[in-house]
Amino acid sequence: MLSAIIACYRDAEAVPQMHERLTAVFTKLGVDYEIIFVNDASPDNARDVLTELAARDPHVVVVNHTRNFGSQSAFTSGMEIARGDAVILLDGDLQDPPELIEEFHAKWLEGYDVVYGVRVKRETSRFMGASYKGFYRLFQRLSYVRVPVDAGDFSLIDRRVVVALNALPEKNRFMRGLRAWVGFNQTGVPYVRPERPFGVSTNSLIRNFGWARKAILSFSYAPLDLITWIAGVVVAFSTVAAIVEIVLRIVEPGIAPRGVTTLLVVILFLGGIQLLCLSIIGSYLAHVYDEVKRRPAYIVESVIREGHEERATIVPHRHEP
Numbered sequence: 001m002l003s004a005i006i007a008c009y010r011d012a013e014a015v016p017q018m019h020e021r022l023t024a025v026f027t028k029l030g031v032d033y034e035i036i037f038v039n040d041a042s043p044d045n046a047r048d049v050l051t052e053l054a055a056r057d058p059h060v061v062v063v064n065h066t067r068n069f070g071s072q073s074a075f076t077s078g079m080e081i082a083r084g085d086a087v088i089l090l091d092g093d094l095q096d097p098p099e100l101i102e103e104f105h106a107k108w109l110e111g112y113d114v115v116y117g118v119r120v121k122r123e124t125s126r127f128m129g130a131s132y133k134g135f136y137r138l139f140q141r142l143s144y145v146r147v148p149v150d151a152g153d154f155s156l157i158d159r160r161v162v163v164a165l166n167a168l169p170e171k172n173r174f175m176r177g178l179r180a181w182v183g184f185n186q187t188g189v190p191y192v193r194p195e196r197p198f199g200v201s202t203n204s205l206i207r208n209f210g211w212a213r214k215a216i217l218s219f220s221y222a223p224l225d226l227i228t229w230i231a232g233v234v235v236a237f238s239t240v241a242a243i244v245e246i247v248l249r250i251v252e253p254g255i256a257p258r259g260v261t262t263l264l265v266v267i268l269f270l271g272g273i274q275l276l277c278l279s280i281i282g283s284y285l286a287h288v289y290d291e292v293k294r295r296p297a298y299i300v301e302s303v304i305r306e307g308h309e310e311r312a313t314i315v316p317h318r319h320e321p
Helices: 015-029 046-056 071-081 098-110 126-142 159-167 175-181 205-219 222-251 260-292
Strands: 002-008 033-039 060-065 086-091 114-122 151-158 186-193 300-305 308-314
Touching (some): 002 071, 002 098, 015 033, 015 046, 015 098, 033 046, 033 071, 071 086, 071 159, 086 098, 086 159, 098 151, 098 186, 114 175, 126 205, 151 159, 151 175, 159 175, 205 222, 205 260, 222 260
Parallel strands (some): 002 033, 002 086, 033 060, 114 186
Antiparallel strands (some): 060 300, 086 151, 114 151, 300 308
16 A cells, blocks of 8 residues: 655645546556645645545545644654555645656565655756755765755655654654665655646745755754864964964064954954854754754644544644653
8 A cells, every 4th residue: 555645735726636646646556545635734725625635535635734834744744644555755736746656666666665756857947956956965965864965855655664754753854864864775766846837836045045954953063063163263373363473573563463453353253253153053052942842743633534524633642752
């Protein structure tokens, strides 16, 4: 049995087509399946569309969150209730082509535990395409785990890997990083990522910077190491400057640096360095603080399975202290 998990936010228009294409793929493969749509408090009419879909197709499961918790929490929510021998993670905007699941499935049958999509090309602006590629390569160099470049959340994950991922207690989940961290036998399948066919992307440059920050804080200590390097450079520079100042005072007092301007420049320089270091430490501290509060990554308001809706507040038990 295969479980497709779709994170839905502002994807009401895409849902019927996603369902149709997934059904066609699973029927072609000849496998039992379930399609789990996680409605992450979408502000459009996604809930009504999904409720109607679940009423006429027993393969459809709908999970409604109490508010928007983000795509990573939506995937986690779906993985918690998925019953398949493997799960497939897809974004609800149809930029992850369901037809690629056939290749994922073939690789899984060959013995791979994780099969992820590799975005060899994106149908987007040149600037955004270059930015994404640059981030993935920078992140791979900074991370203490080797995360495949150009690989998003779109993937097929074996049940035993799902169990390992569900057991991880952290709230700030960067799925593609966690997927690499747990290990197992993994491989990639290249594909061209199309533009979003419906609506407007919820991503922006600022949101992408937030994603990058979250990824680096979760899987890299390089920013903290940078503080050590900065400190070393400043100390070395200060030592050299002090020696030069002493020599000039003795040899040629007239050209030795002096005055308020020099002092002001030095103070501003060191103050800027200190603020940079404090911001790096503060980011890690905020990340740790968010984790130690042990709030759940999501809260489920209701679940619709086989046309029947169970309305109850469901909090994932693995986040309990």
